Amino acid sequence: MPVSAWPALAAIVIFTVAFVFIATEKINRVAVVLGAAGLMAALGLVPGSDVFYSHQAGIDWDVIFLLLGMMIIVGVIKQTGVFEFLAIWAAQRSQGRPYRLMVLLVVLTGVTSPFLDSVTTVMLVAPITISVCRRLGIPAAPYLIAEVLAANIAGTATLIGDPPNIIIGSRAGLSFNDFLLHMTPVAVLMFLAFLVLARVMFRRSFVYRPERFEAVRDMDARAAITDPKMLTRCLVVLTLVIAAFMLHTVIHVDVAVVALLGAGLMILVTRADRAAYLGEVEWPTLVFFTGLFVMVAGLTETGVISRIGEWASDAVDGNYSVAAAGLVFGSAVLGAFFDNIPYTATMAPIVEGLVAGTPDAGTGQALWWAFALGADLGGNGTAVAASANIVVLGIAARSGEPISFWQFTRYGIVTTVVTTVIAWAYVWLRYFAT
Template sequence: MSAAVIAIAVFAVAFVLIATERFNRVAVVLVAAGLVAAMGLVGGEEIFYSHHSGVDWSVIFLLLGMMIIVGIIKQTGVFEALGIWAAQRSGGRPYRLLVLLMVITAIASPFLDNVTTIMLVAPVTLSVCRRLDIPAAPYLIAEVLASNIGGAATLIGDPPNIIIGMRAGLGFNDFIIHMTPIVIVLFAVFVVMARFMFRKSFVYRPERMDAVMAMDPTASIKDRGLLVRCLVVLALVMAAFSLHTVFHMDPAIVAMLGAGLMVAVSGVKTSDYLAEVEWSTLVFFMGLFVMVGSLVETGVIAHIGEWAVDVVGDDYFVAATGLVFGSAVLGAFFDNIPYAATMAPIVEGMVAQAPDATTGQSLWWSFALGADLGGNGTALAASANVVMLGIAARAGQPISFWQFTKYGIVTTVVTTIIAWGYVWLRYFALA
């Protein structure tokens, strides 16, 4: 049996076991990662040091840094205050509250990475849902889907965009011009879709709303001095995220520096903020990266890309179509960060053969749209999805693989079809 077949088999079995939810997902990926490593499908040097097929330490340390920052901010009580404010602004009406939280998420996602956005918005969501005594799952799921859509708008909003921008030489303004218009359309469509997708989950409790309306949000702030210091550090971190392409500083470094500064100015006990770190989520990502690395090292993903190149030939509309839908499908089953890193060189080769710059760029935008929107396909398709599941489980409101995926698949299908129409209209029909 070839190494590629074994790698595919291990990945497929692990994915099915995670989807069935009969086994702990962290245990599954650790066993799978151990198997591919023990069989030599991916070596120790690749696991620990290869940016192409190993553990993406930038993602791990970005998550760790932001978890520490959020853990310290949580001590101030500001999330409770924001939760009360959101409940009061929405009047407790489920759809109005859902739209409010989605808009906040979608506005933040293009300027922060979507993982950071979810880590900041999720605690507020859990607080407001607890106050109103309503299930948090539909709101958390909608926020992640909105974050993955909104993050596609800019260079820094979604990790695949950063990878694509670096490989293609595309800047922040390029993404604003080419991606933001369709993202606005997709988000508007998703707001309408959410009204129907989550309607059975909406709960309105007027008796709880009366009590919430009588509350003073600012009374939830435990330490105003600590809050001011934390917000100053958070503002610096957010500014550094937005300007990381100017300063050429990796977002993970920004997050870790911000975490260190937050620890220094807050005086919060180490045990308090480390207790808020989602250690199981970090370990899950490490195992998942190793599993995907085995597919990279055995040539599985490269063969898929080469096959796609051979199929499309010189028909660049077919190539763009394949990149939109193919990336959405593959991105739904593989974390879209290693997927984008693996496919980017293949797309670069296709672009190099394009007859003109417009056609060549259409392939990059098709690739970006497919990879970003595919992140909504399943619960494991994007880092933000996995982080949200971990936060929900820790809060005692676990969300199952299929509970997320049934909404994610519908969202991915609809948004990908619209994105494909945009690619056809802008880069082929009107070019």
């Protein structure tokens, strides 16, 4: 093996060993990623300065600060009691029936995800889910898993729904309306399929406890709101934050900056308890992300991911329907093992080169849509494949409802397979069959 290949081999070995430890949960996942990231840096696989300053080869601070800002916002809102209010409402609305409750929570997640991002959505819905499940005496894990899978599916619909879409839209010059026109139809199809799939996958978790519902049925949900004035202020700020998220491509303010400004404004207008909202920040999750980004950067810097992309481009040989299939299925597989944000950022230039060789603009756009669908749906493949997954696992662990790597992944793999097949059928029928 040539000497130049050793950095790539070292990066692959470190990443693979770390992933195995994360999957088996023999060692705390934060310790694993920090150890792997440190080893990547120590061996020079990631240039030292790039670890902190490069989007392509280091920590994506936009993601870190988006999460931090939204965690603080959720921590402030939680002090108003609104999550308890919504939990009681959901329990009463579903009449305590587990599958009805899952549909209600999943639809709430699905409707919200395209207009926020999937991470923000699950951070808002997860506290409600945990609270309602405790009141009904049912495990929260199946509902949290279903919500994050639904968020990743529904987020494919718009430019801002899933982080990979923002990267692709910027690189390909695709607008919010382009995503609505091309991605929303298939997102709706996949979401409806998931509602049916969830009924089968989680059927053993649907245990109705009438005695627990009786205790909730006659409760006054409004009594759970402890500070109406504070809630009103929170909702005003949250509305401004959501509007800024939706308009960030127009106002040219990064979503991470929006989240931090929103958090600061909410603290200012509510004078919330500092210890309480800082206590809601998932510090281990933020640290896990920093290490994970550096691990993936090691594969990027040593050329592992680009080599895979070049191999795929060579294999296409002018057959663009095959290229589209490769982008859908290949991105879904690779995206399941590498966080789909750095994966998308790395592969976007390769796809751009592939698009440049297409005979017309329509075929080129079809490849971008195939890439977007694969990258988004691959986020459901494993517990560490998307930001929303990692956030929910952190929230669940903190709330005493831990979700293991394999507990999430066994549902995620099934969901990814089903939705990816639907996505490819859509791409082929709409762009290549005629």
